[in-house]
Amino acid sequence: MALxxxxxxxxxxxxxxxxxxxxxxxxxxxxxxETGLYISMRxxxxxLQPDPEALDAVAAKIALAFRAPRPFRLSVFEGxxxxxxxxxxxxxxxxxxxxxxxxxxxxxxxxxxGPTEPFVLRASFIxxxxxxxxxxxxxxxxxxxxxxxxxxxxxxxxxxxxDDSTSGSLLAYGRFPxxxxxxxxxxxxxxxxxxxxxxxxxxxxxxxxxxxxxxxDGIPALETVEIVRTTTPAFTRAALTALMDQRFxxxxxxxxxxxxxxxxxxxxxxxxxxxxxDESRAxx
Numbered sequence: 001m002a003l004x005x006x007x008x009x010x011x012x013x014x015x016x017x018x019x020x021x022x023x024x025x026x027x028x029x030x031x032x033x034e035t036g037l038y039i040s041m042r043x044x045x046x047x048l049q050p051d052p053e054a055l056d057a058v059a060a061k062i063a064l065a066f067r068a069p070r071p072f073r074l075s076v077f078e079g080x081x082x083x084x085x086x087x088x089x090x091x092x093x094x095x096x097x098x099x100x101x102x103x104x105x106x107x108x109x110x111x112x113x114g115p116t117e118p119f120v121l122r123a124s125f126i127x128x129x130x131x132x133x134x135x136x137x138x139x140x141x142x143x144x145x146x147x148x149x150x151x152x153x154x155x156x157x158x159x160x161x162x163d164d165s166t167s168g169s170l171l172a173y174g175r176f177p178x179x180x181x182x183x184x185x186x187x188x189x190x191x192x193x194x195x196x197x198x199x200x201x202x203x204x205x206x207x208x209x210x211x212x213x214x215x216x217d218g219i220p221a222l223e224t225v226e227i228v229r230t231t232t233p234a235f236t237r238a239a240l241t242a243l244m245d246q247r248f249x250x251x252x253x254x255x256x257x258x259x260x261x262x263x264x265x266x267x268x269x270x271x272x273x274x275x276x277x278d279e280s281r282a283x284x
Contacts, residue, residue, distance in 0.1 A: 024253070024254045024256055025253060028177075031178050032175040032177050032178065034175055035163050035173070035176040036171075037102055037161060037170075038162060038164060038165060038168050038169060039167065040160045040169070043155055043158075044158050050148075057147075058140050058143045059169035066171055068129075069128030072126075072174070074126070076126065077251060077253075078099055078260070079184065079261050080183055080262065098179060098180075098181040101163070101261045102126065102162070103160075103162045103261070104120070104123060104129065105158060105160050105161070106134060107121050108138075109154045110155055110156075115137075118133075125223075163176075179253050180254075182253075184248045186247075186249075187248055190245045193242075194238070195234035195237070204269070205270070207268065208230040208238075209264065210227060210243060210264055211264075214259065216257040216258060216259055217250065218247050218248040218250040219247065220246060228263055235266070243264075
């Protein structure tokens with residue numbers, strides 16, 4: 001599978017010339033790393049778990065039907081394991097050798113009559129890859145039907161694509177370039193609203209950690225958001241609201257902006273509670 005590096009993303013004023021950046025990117029590889037793309041599947045609703053052999057049959061058919069987009073534009077790079085909140089790092093501490101990152105999550109409903117049209121849960125942010133995956137997932141109609149025939153009612157399945165070798169069945173194989181990347185950094189602190197429901201539950205502290213792609217404009221790509229961990233759903237909702245206003249200095253390779261996947265923590269601390277003043281006593 002040919003893996004060619006190019007840039008993607010929204011247009012931006014005063015961005016370095018794209019033609020120049022394409023040539024810089026092509027020459028910026030430090031080395032390459034052997035990479036496989038893997039798919040894993042699981043049933044999301046409650047009920048009888050599918051036969052592992054039936055799952056393997058579906059995975060094999062998906063792999064057979066998958067056609068990688070050509071050229072395969074590696075437009076997202078790995079980031080730090082976890083960002084240090086809003087503590088901005090110096091330029092000399094944010095440069096690291098990063099490989100490309102490929103990930104996507106898809107879902108569909110399956111009945112005894114067959115599968116519904118699959119849809120994207122977490123976008124890959126790579127041109128053409130999601131549509132290729134959706135076509136491949138929809139292909140094994142007979143195998144999906146066999147998987148569901150003992151389960152009764154409609155069941156929802158998740159298909160996850162990643163470059164994690166522990167994920168399951170091999171979908172494709174290639175070599176990804178690794179490049180010297182200045183990591184994305186948050187520009188400013190977005191005020192967090194402590195959820196009323198969390199306070200009512202007697203919580204005064206908590207966190208939500210989100211994983212998402214920061215695009216070339218420094219804007220979180222909301223279609224890529226995943227929840228890494230959270231104290232409570234109320235904090236998750238508040239973090240997602242804040243994320244819409246969060247901005248970053250984008251990752252760069254030799255001055256050219258690139259998209260990068262990051263893990264970003266939102267820390268919630270309740271303001272100290274001030275007891276109400278008894279106005280009748282205050283007058284005396």
